[in-house]
């Protein structure tokens with residue numbers, strides 16, 4: 001895109017965030033200085049720039065914490081039901097199926113909000129409201145265990161333009177590096193998988209940016225793909241499709257007694273604004289007034305987060321608990337202000353680090369199983385923690401955690417084995433983990 005455009009964009013970004021003054025301004029470095037600062041970079045670069053942005057290390061945990069907060073705030077009205085799918089509809093009803101038991105329930109809604117992301121059109125079909133709102137694109141990522149590449153990022157997320165014009169990234173995530181991403185149209189999100197061609201594309205990216213750093217398939221500990229719920233579009237390249245969000249409404253009428261509001265597009269960056277927009281729309285339709293603002297409402301671990309006195313909080317916790325500073329800091333990074341309660345839960349009974357994943361303890365897993373709506377083993381490994389994504393778990397670790405969950409969730413020996421087989425299959429077929437690592441012979 002050229003240095004001038006990037007410079008202009010970053011200047012606008014600084015101006016846009018000027019009033020808030022929470023982040024330092026960007027810095028721009030010419031070729032010579034960039035190569036002094038980052039000698040591993042390709043000498044053909046034009047320039048580099050540094051800017052600051054927010055980072056969401058555990059998006060799945062934020063989704064969960066929103067749910068936990070909503071239920072705690074309104075125990076008589078808010079209810080989250082996990083593993084339940086909208087599978088059909090009558091004129092004024094929706095049929096929900098419990099995916100664990102197969103039981104079906106009929107509900108009579110005033111309004112339906114279809115937040116099924118890339119599955120929005122599939123869900124509308126089930127509600128007898130066939131739509132063509134979504135034109136999803138899949139994006140794959142690799143997680144690599146590569147200390148040299150990790151060091152070369154210098155702790156920064158690095159964006160760059162690939163040969164095809166796509167903006168790609170390297171992102172240091174704990175001691176691993178996330179490499180992403182692709183942007184490929186896909187019709188059925190259930191078919192999305194990170195292909196070998198995508199792996200090649202991403203490995204080739206490393207060669208362009210760091211010609212002397214060698215990364216190959218043996219460094220990959222996890223691969224994954226997701227489908228962006230972008231609006232249906234005739235744009236010639238996927239990069240041109242709008243990343244904005246909108247509510248697409250199918251009003252009540254001949255096909256159904258209730259309106260269906262489909263939430264198209266949207267990103268984590270904008271989820272609060274989008275949620276506010278949807279809530280205002282629903283309140284207006286129900287003729288109700290908003291009784292509280294959520295504009296500055298902290299979520300989950302953001303509530304008691306020691307924003308102003310992080311070190312003081314850590315010192316106090318070290319004194320109070322007798323635990324190491326390193327452990328307290330890790331728990332603060334993992335759970336934010338909820339760390340205090342979780343540590344108290346862990347200390348209430350005998351506790352010990354897991355044998356296979358020593359930075360988690362037995363009681364911590366018990367806490368997650370009891371209070372974080374875990375149904376399957378993969379909920380814990382892939383959505384309540386980064387254990388799978390960072391490649392920190394092998395067959396033995398999976399078995400160790402499965403047996404703790406079994407004790408809390410009442411799984412018998414067969415169900416425990418089924419859960420281990422289910423997650424091992426997912427990791428091997430969808431995430432490129434080797435059967436050997438899962439303790440299976442190839």
Ligand SMILES: Cc1cc2nc3c(=O)[nH]c(=O)nc-3n(C[C@H](O)[C@H](O)[C@H](O)COP(=O)(O)OP(=O)(O)OC[C@H]3O[C@@H](n4cnc5c(N)ncnc54)[C@H](O)[C@@H]3O)c2cc1C
Nearest residue numbers: 085086115116117118119123139226227228266267268269
């Ligand atoms: C590759 C990639 C990179 C991204 N990068 C960023 C980024 O850097 N920054 C950023 O802010 N955002 C990013 N995003 C966007 C973000 O992660 C979300 O995809 C986006 O916010 C959409 O979330 P959603 O809740 O609408 O959909 P999803 O998270 O896809 O959730 C939809 C849910 O609906 C459920 N569902 C489907 N059908 C039914 C049914 N019939 N009944 C009941 N439930 C159903 C699904 O099981 C799923 O849980 C990225 C997305 C992808 C895919």
